[in-house]
Amino acid sequence: MGAIYLIRHGQASFGEADYDRLSGVGIEQGAVVGAELLRRTVRFTEARSGSLARQRKTAETVLDWLGVRTPAKEDPRWNEYDHVDIVAHHGGGVPQDAADSRGYQAVLDGALAAWIGAGEDTPCAESWPAFRARVRGALEDLVAVLGKGENAVVFTSGGVIGTLAGHLLGHPETGLLKLNRVTVNCGITKLVAGRSGITLLSFNEHSHFEGRTARLLTYR
Incomplete structure (x- = not known):
């Protein structure tokens, strides 16, 4: 059974002219989640990222922590909706x-x-039905290239993660409107793929932002 780790990007530059740029906190968050994945000793055979700057920079930071020299493959289907x-x-x-x-x-x-x-x-x-279809397609295509027991990591955004989690629970609309709001920057959502399809195993894990790193817990 393979696993897909969905990582929300680090904090962007809310309220600034270039929102898509990671803030200083966002870069620190990427290092912390990178250290957390390193601690778990998970080996990734596939890495994906949306084409947004905040997603790509988070991917670069995390993969550097993991010692992965090959950049994540960019796929704009993992991009956030255009807020x-x-x-x-x-x-x-x-x-x-x-x-x-x-x-x-x-x-x-x-x-x-x-x-x-x-x-x-x-x-x-882009309409809601089109957004929903593209993120589902991105996930399904990723699962299709994973071999038995292989893992993938994806650097994406809260709306994508919330929608996919909602889809797997039977209600993508609730996922976007409710789950999206509570996704933390550099939180981890884990999916597993097996014979019965794709299952949501965990959502929005962020214990790596407790204790000494609690100051880095952000939602936007």
């Missing part, structure tokens, strides 16, 4: 504000719900 586009069309175009992250989160929550409700009729470049 700017969704808020523009379903949330009044409210900009990110580092001084009021909770206020922005409330707007985003409402915009995501409206985006899901609109289905294929959304004016956004």
Whole structure:
């Protein structure tokens, strides 16, 4: 039975002009989760990353800790939904504000719900059904190349992880709207693939951000 480890990227630069850049905390988080995976002595035969800068930098940091010199293979299907586009069309175009992250989160929550409700009729470049299909396709294609007992690691985002976890539990919409909100930066979600299909084994593990590293626990 092979396992897929989904790693949410480190903290991005919320409220700044270049949101997609990892913050200093985000780089530290990547080192901590890299050390955690090293401690588990898991051997990965496949590594994937979305094409977003925050995902690629997290992958680079973690794989360096693991002593893996081959970069993660980029696959844009692991990219996050476009929150700017969704808020523009379903949330009044409210900009990110580092001084009021909770206020922005409330707007985003409402915009995501409206985006899901609109289905294929959304004016956004990517609809909810299209997003859901692409992340499921990315997962299924990854599972298809894993041999017996082989493991893979994927560096992606909270919306992708929440949606896939929700899908495996029977309700992807709840996954995006509820599970996505509690994913921590550089948290670990573990899936297993076997004869009966893909199963969610653990979600959002983050004990590596307790004790001395508790200051690094972030949600955005």
